Amino acid sequence: MNRQEKAQIIEQLKEKAGRASIAIVTDFKGVTVEDITILRDNLRKNGVDYQVVKNTLARLAFDSTDHSELADKFKETCAVALGYDDPVAAAKTVSEFAKSNDKFSVRFASLEGKYLDTEGVTALSKLPSKEELLGKALGTMNAVPTNFVSLLANVPRGLLNVLTAVKDQKEAA
Structure with missing residues (x-):
């Protein structure tokens, strides 16, 4: 991946994160492609984008958005669910998938600029x-x-x- 492609990915992610009301960071290590496809389909039905990102690119993209408190926390394998309209729908979908798949987990999130840990996302999903x-x-x-x-x-x-x-x-x- 060259420098121009990386800059384009950063800009796209920054634009999406700027519009998003919630950003949920997940760990997908060991999850099959079929399972991730099912998760993406469920998230897409609720108006949520799910994107696998490189940690350095995610740090750069999130640094100047409302979700900047997440920028320093990207480590290992990460994917971000960005919800635009209803943050509860995004949290419910991700939490339900985490319950049904042992290898998938929710790490943390940012709801309109406020940091949420795993328990916070779970509590939000129950609303x-x-x-x-x-x-x-x-x-x-x-x-x-x-x-x-x-x-x-x-x-x-x-x-x-x-x-x-x-x-x-x-x-x-």
């Missing part, structure tokens, strides 16, 4: 997704007016029941 959180918030917001309308509808209904009972009582007398 509900963005869509689930939005659905719960919308359900809560919808419940308040619905309950208010039901409450207001019960007032005339109660009055109607009282009037019906008075009418029935007078007819019986």
Whole structure:
């Protein structure tokens, strides 16, 4: 690989890292190509890029981004998962793959400039997704007016029941 190719890889990685909300560094030593392909497909479905990088190139690329705290930690075999929209989806996919494959592991990550260790990535993967959180918030917001309308509808209904009972009582007398 010549100097120009290396500079191009650094620029591409720097651009991707600059846009990413989360960068997860993984160790893939001993994982088969077929398994990595499955991981890449799953990550791609969630809008996440997965790239194997040389440590020196990754250090140079990450040094001037929001994820600069990762630059000094690249050692041995590394690959980076870069998530752009939903950081929870990236963490879930990588963590699930790590559970199913003994040779694959999550080393550390950076979430919008904050360092996360392996436990932090695992904790992030257990959070509900963005869509689930939005659905719960919308359900809560919808419940308040619905309950208010039901409450207001019960007032005339109660009055109607009282009037019906008075009418029935007078007819019986």
